[in-house]
Amino acid sequence: MASSQPGILAPVPPLARYVTYKMLPGADPRTSLRALRDAADGSHTVVGFGLSLVSTLEIHIDELRVFPEFSGFGLDIPSTPAALWLWLRGKDCGEIYNRHRVLDAALSGAFRQDQVLDAFIHGSGRDLTGYEDGTENPKGKSAVSAAISQRKGIAGSSFVAVQQWLHDMPRYEAMPTKEQDHCIGRRRSDNKELDDAPESAHVKRTAQESFDPEAFVVRRSMPWIEGKDCGLLFTAFGASFDAFEAQFRRMLGVEDGIADALFKFTRPLTGAYFWCPPVKGKKLDLSALRI
Ligand code: HEM
Incomplete structure (x- = not known):
């Protein structure tokens, strides 16, 4: 069975x-992808492919599309697609850096590095504003059915939405505690809804059971800091992008004109969609790409 x-x-x-x-102009990515298939185990290194890469291989994956741009209600939501995404997971900066260099060398024949961002766990899994993040994530079998596709041909794959959010901390800190709690819909002190x-x-906008159909995703976001800037690297894994998109449209107020209160102090700088292939043993299974 595909995992x-x-x-x-x-x-x-x-x-x-x-x-x-x-992708480098005119490059054939197959050799690099074979090297990546053998080097990335899907455990320490999670890999995703964008539409530009998959389509250049003349493969069509129904669910894979480009992250939608949006402008309205004072918001400009960027779409910043890329060909390939690596999530290098670990507990030692030096080891992650060395792994990155090895993978980078394997990819260099066909790919140019675009963005690099380091992230970390804060406290018990909090956003830098201090709120617990991930409380309402589905667990066990529910997580599998939310995040992993069982569709024939791509069973074991997942679709990830990735956004780098930049927080305006002075703006956030200028709000009274009650207003901060009302932005999230939970109390920071004890995480009570x-x-x-x-x-x-935010949690009223995105309440997963409130959508029709219900819109569950598995969020695996991490805080980031660069110099004086900070924010959240948001990731949501789904069996397709539909649940994320339903939630995000609600956050933007597309249907009812009510924008998510998170926008009072934070904005996404990037937005991209990637298809995460399954694994076979400790290697990526790229058979859907005929590799
Ligand atoms: C800077 C950006 C964001 C921050 C700081 C943030 C923070 C949080 C926090 C603190 C919670 C409450 C605890 C929990 O259940 O995890 C939460 C819930 C949630 N967030 Fe976000 N979030 C952000 C962006 C997003 C985006 C872009 C989406 C999807 C479009 C999203 C979807 C959700 C969902 C589905 C829940 C659980 C709702 C429920 O079923 O109760 N979040 N978020």
Whole structure:
């Protein structure tokens, strides 16, 4: 039976590096992809492929599309597609760096590195604003059915939405505690869900059972810091992008004009979709790409 990349359903690692690549003009990626297939185990290194790469191999995967741009209600949501995505998971910066260099060399014949971002766990798994992140993630079998496709031909794959969010911490810190809690819809001090939170509260916007059909995803986001900047590297794994997209449209207020209160202090800088192939043993299974 095809298995998903184990890093997807495993707990968030203490440290990680996120890397995206673009394709070099006119390059044939097959040799690099064979090297990546053998070097990435799906556990320490989770891999995703973008539409540009999959389509250049003349393969069509129904669910794979480009992250949608959006402008409205004072928001400009960017779409920043890439050919390839690596999520290097670990607990030692030096080991992650060395693994990155090996993979980078394997990919260099056909790919150019685009963005690199280091991330980490904060406290018990909190966003840098101090809120617990991941509480309502599905677990066990529910996580498998939310995040992993069982569709014939791509069984064991997952589809990940990735966004780098930049927090405006002074703006966030200027809000009274009650307003901060109402942005999320949970109390930071004890993570209790607030019944009196406004409709704009993040957990009211994204409540997974409230969608029709229900919209469950497995979130594996991690905080990041670069100089004075900080934020959340948001990732949501799904059996398709539909659940993420339904949630995000609600956050943007597309249907009812109510934007998520998170936008009071944070904005996405990037947005991309990737298909994460299954694994066979300790290697990526790229048979769907005829590799
Ligand atoms: C800077 C960006 C974000 C921050 C800081 C953030 C933070 C949080 C926090 C603190 C919670 C409550 C605890 C939990 O259940 O995890 C939460 C819940 C959730 N968030 Fe986010 N989030 C962000 C972006 C997003 C985005 C872009 C989506 C999807 C479009 C999303 C989807 C969800 C979902 C589905 C829940 C659980 C809702 C439920 O069923 O109760 N989040 N988020």
